[in-house]
Amino acid sequence: MMNLFCGSFRVHTGQGARAGMIRIRRVWKAVIGVALIFFLLSGQALAEEKERKKFDLSAAFRYSLPIGEEEPGLDWSDLYEVGSVVALELSYRATRRVAVYVGGAYHLYRAKEISLETPAGTVDGRFNDQELLSVYLGVKGYLFGPALPQEAAGIDPYLRADVGFTQFNGADFNAEPIADRSRKFAFSFGVGADVLTYTNVLLFFEIKYEDHGIPDEAGESFRAMPISVGVRYLM
Numbered sequence: 237m238m239n240l241f242c243g244s245f246r247v248h249t250g251q252g253a254r255a256g257m258i259r260i261r262r263v264w265k266a267v268i269g270v271a272l273i274f275f276l277l278s279g280q281a282l283a284e285e286k287e288r289k290k291f292d293l294s295a296a297f298r299y300s301l302p303i304g305e306e307e308p309g310l311d312w313s314d315l316y317e318v319g320s321v322v323a324l325e326l327s328y329r330a331t332r333r334v335a336v337y338v339g340g341a342y343h344l345y346r347a348k349e350i351s352l353e354t355p356a357g358t359v360d361g362r363f364n365d366q367e368l369l370s371v372y373l374g375v376k377g378y379l380f381g382p383a384l385p386q387e388a389a390g391i392d393p394y395l396r397a398d399v400g401f402t403q404f405n406g407a408d409f410n411a412e413p414i415a416d417r418s419r420k421f422a423f424s425f426g427v428g429a430d431v432l433t434y435t436n437v438l439l440f441f442e443i444k445y446e447d448h449g450i451p452d453e454a455g456e457s458f459r460a461m462p463i464s465v466g467v468r469y470l471m
Contacts, residue, residue, distance in 0.1 A: 289386065289470045290329045294440065296466030297322060302345060304459040312458060315363055316345040321462055332381035336374070339398070343368035343460075352409075361410035368405070368448065368458075370422060374398025378430075386470050388432045397425040402448040404458075420449025420457075430468065438468040 298321035302312035325339035345366040352359050376396045382388040402422040407415035426444020433439070442464040450457045 289384075289436070291471040292327045292329070292438075292468050293471060294325045294327065294466050294468040295323070296325075296440075296442070296464045298341070298462035298464045300343065300345075300446075300460045300462035302458070302460050304456060306455045306458075312460075314348065314350060316347055316366060319343050319345040319460065319462075321464075323464070323466075327376070327468075332383060333378045335376045335378070337376065337398070338373050339371075341368075341370040341372075343370065359410075364406075364408040364411075366405065366407070366451075366458075369403045370400060370448070372398040372400025372422065372424070374424075376428075382432070385430070385432055385438065386436045387434060389434050390432050392430040392432060394428050394430070395425075396428060396442070396444065397423075399423045402458075404448075404451040407452060415452035418451060420451065422446065422448045428464070436470040438470070440464075440466050440468055442466075 298319075300319035300321050302316050302319065304312055306312050306315060321341050321343045323339055323341035325337045327335045327337035329335045343366070345368075347363040347365050349360070349362050352361070374397055376394045378392055378394045380390075380392045382392065385392070400422050401419050403419045404415075404417060406413065406417045424444050424446040426442055428440055428442035428444075431439040431441075442462075444462060444464075446460045446462060448458040448460070
């Protein structure tokens, strides 16, 4: 009886061990399966998250050359030094190759010492420095437009154009007011290029033509050609 009991115990023990091993294998398979599903879902979610990066915020410094005539025989570059401009823009990538943006810029043009011919004779002096504020809305068209710029490298050229308005702070000559503060229609167009870096941070360069309208009715529109370097962050 004892031998039969022991034999039966060994048989049942062996069967229990095998059943336990089978259950353990099943549990491990289930764990691995769940982990694999989570891995695939997380990868898909990550890809979807990257595809949704359609906004970017950019900051730029512009070295701006005043061009054109203020009036016949007197160029804007005779009146003002090369300007310094700081600009911020928020952009939305509507498609891979088309983006719309809104922006604002602060322009500073230092006045030069000049000599002006007046009915009373030649007068030496200077205008006040011009501080311009611009707000604008525009569109950019990219040449390549990679689907995921944050996972690409190289150069992506683009064209840009915008419209808006510029506020002039008025004009004084030798501290005598000759033009009031004014807001004028403005527009610009130019070319640029993003430098893709495999990250969410891009560099960019631009050159464009700007027309800021006529600051006073006696002259011509204030025009400039800014050269920009900046940083763009993909959000």
